[in-house]
Amino acid sequence: MKVTDILHRCFRCGYCKFPSNYEDFNCPSYVTYRFETFSPGGRMWVIREWLDGRLETSNRFKEILYSCATCSNCVNHCAFPDFRDMLLDVFRYAKEKLIDEGDVPPPVRDYLTNLYKFKNGFGIPQKKRFEWAEEVEDYDSKKHNYLLYVGDEACFDPVANNMARSTVELFKKINVPFGILTTREISDGLEAYNLGETELFKEIAKRLLEIFKEVEAKKIVTISPHSLYVFKKIYPAFFDMDFEFYHYTHVIRENLSRLTNSKIFKKISYHDPCYLGRYLKDYTTVRDILSFFCKDFLELSRNKKNSLCCGGGGGNFYTALTQKNLENSAKKRIVEALELGVDCLIVSCPICLVMLNDAKKTLGLDDKIEVMDVSEFILKYV
Numbered sequence: 001m002k003v004t005d006i007l008h009r010c011f012r013c014g015y016c017k018f019p020s021n022y023e024d025f026n027c028p029s030y031v032t033y034r035f036e037t038f039s040p041g042g043r044m045w046v047i048r049e050w051l052d053g054r055l056e057t058s059n060r061f062k063e064i065l066y067s068c069a070t071c072s073n074c075v076n077h078c079a080f081p082d083f084r085d086m087l088l089d090v091f092r093y094a095k096e097k098l099i100d101e102g103d104v105p106p107p108v109r110d111y112l113t114n115l116y117k118f119k120n121g122f123g124i125p126q127k128k129r130f131e132w133a134e135e136v137e138d139y140d141s142k143k144h145n146y147l148l149y150v151g152d153e154a155c156f157d158p159v160a161n162n163m164a165r166s167t168v169e170l171f172k173k174i175n176v177p178f179g180i181l182t183t184r185e186i187s188d189g190l191e192a193y194n195l196g197e198t199e200l201f202k203e204i205a206k207r208l209l210e211i212f213k214e215v216e217a218k219k220i221v222t223i224s225p226h227s228l229y230v231f232k233k234i235y236p237a238f239f240d241m242d243f244e245f246y247h248y249t250h251v252i253r254e255n256l257s258r259l260t261n262s263k264i265f266k267k268i269s270y271h272d273p274c275y276l277g278r279y280l281k282d283y284t285t286v287r288d289i290l291s292f293f294c295k296d297f298l299e300l301s302r303n304k305k306n307s308l309c310c311g312g313g314g315g316n317f318y319t320a321l322t323q324k325n326l327e328n329s330a331k332k333r334i335v336e337a338l339e340l341g342v343d344c345l346i347v348s349c350p351i352c353l354v355m356l357n358d359a360k361k362t363l364g365l366d367d368k369i370e371v372m373d374v375s376e377f378i379l380k381y382v
Contacts, residue, residue: 003090006083007048012041016074016087019306026302027074028311028322028329029067037064040074040087047094057098062105065094067321069329070194071309072278095196104195107319112197119186119204121318122156129155130182136168139179141216146178146251151224152187153317153350159357160350166375167223167248173379174258176251178221184211190230191315205235212243219244221251225276225349226313232280247276249285249348249374256292264381267296269342271333271356272307273349286348286374293382298340300333308333310355317351330359337369344370346377 017039019026029038036042043064049055068091078084098104104112114123130136132155139147148171154164171178189204212220220243222228231245270290276282283304290297302308311322311329322328333356337345347353356371372380 003086003093004051006086007044007051007090009080009083010041010044012036012039012045013079014039014041015077015079016040018077019073019302019308020077021306024302024332026077026306026308028069028071028309028316031327031329031332032311032322032325033067034327038067040068040078043068044087044090047090050094057101057103059105062098062103063321065091065098066105066108066195066315066319068314069274069309069311069316069322070314071274073274073309076278076305092194092196096198097196099196105319105321107321108195108315111315111318112192112195112200115187115189115192115204116200120152120156121187121191122152124156126186129185130180132161132165133168133180133182136182137179138182139215139217141218144177144179146176146219146221146246147212147215147217148178148180148248149188149220149222149227150180150185151222151227151350153354154223155185157350157354159354162376163350163353163373164223166373166379170252170375170379171248174252174255176255181211181215184215186211188227188230190226190234191318193230193234194313195315202238205230205238209235209239209241217243219246221246221248223248223350225273225280226351229275229279247282247285247348249289252374252378253285253289256289259378259382261292262382263295264293265295266343266381267298267341268294268344268346268377269298269300269337269340270303270346271300271310271337271352272304273347273352274307274309274313276348277307278305286346289374289378290346293378298342300336300340302336308336310352312351312355317355328359330355331363334360334363334365334369334371338365342369344372344377347371347373349373
């Protein structure tokens with residue numbers, strides 16, 4: 001079945017906008033814009049009209065396409081099992097056609113230009129990628145069990161970089177033998193793929209895999225769930241490869257015995273990131289870690305496959321299309337955590353860390369709740 005064959009089958013029942021209990025909207029772009037065309041079902045119909053030549057390419061149309069945060073809520077809640085797994089493929093197909101026409105929103109163009117020139121989406125010279133990691137060893141296959149792939153956000157964004165630093169510190173504390181690609185790491189290319197720039201994605205992915213092979217890496221640990229997903233699920237569709245991939249929380253859980261099992265008397269909750277949760281179906285690793293330490297763990301009303309996306313996926317971390325209006329999903333997530341009465345909201349994704357911290361600052365709630373990743377939390381309170 002081709003992706004274009006399913007466009008006429010959607011009749012906008014609206015399930016794709018909601019979590020399982022239908023109590024609130026769960027689609028980040030719809031939360032921001034509140035027009036039906038920004039929902040997955042509405043986007044399907046707009047794409048159909050565009051492909052059939054009844055709708056011209058416009059700035060609004062491009063905004064509708066690229067505001068999708070690829071959170072996969074629609075895939076999990078679509079009422080039609082025969083084609084729901086193809087929903088994001090439809091959106092990506094339309095983006096590919098816009099890429100071919102050379103007609104994308106300026107923020108998308110700028111991101112892809114940076115990625116092409118600098119091999120990262122920030123447009124920062126590669127030599128600055130690991131300026132923060134002077135005391136971290138270069139990966140040596142004879143010495144290290146793991147290659148730590150840090151990724152763009154955790155290397156270059158100052159807030160996400162705290163997550164990289166704390167992961168490195170915690171790995172050292174629990175004696176995990178690891179190294180990094182001090183001069184050779186590049187982007188994983190996922191956002192190029194999500195934005196429809198498939199050829200650039202393949203070029204980057206091919207080079208990164210060559211680097212993994214050249215350093216004889218076997219076990220690769222990612223900080224970002226986005227990286228873990230693209231390595232495990234997208235790369236194999238294009239390349240033959242033989243590596244083991246892990247998220248940094250998997251390594252922490254495997255080494256819990258090296259940490260003190262002291263109960264922390266703080267009310268905490270966990271924000272499931274889309275790519276570790278809905279995409280890779282891992283809802284237990286972080287909860288196992290937190291329950292090891294914490295007496296008062298509370299579940300957000302929207303959790304696991306119903307988690308409310310922070311809005312940063314699909315390139316929106318860079319383009320900010322899901323953040324254009326006053327209301328957005330990251331702010332709603334902070335309010336949801338505060339209403340639950342938690343002291344700390346724990347994350348396991350650098351994009352979530354940045355988006356949710358930005359949201360609480362914008363809301364003026366810096367002193368009301370902490371947002372931190374798993375490794376930061378352990379280092380601070382254990």
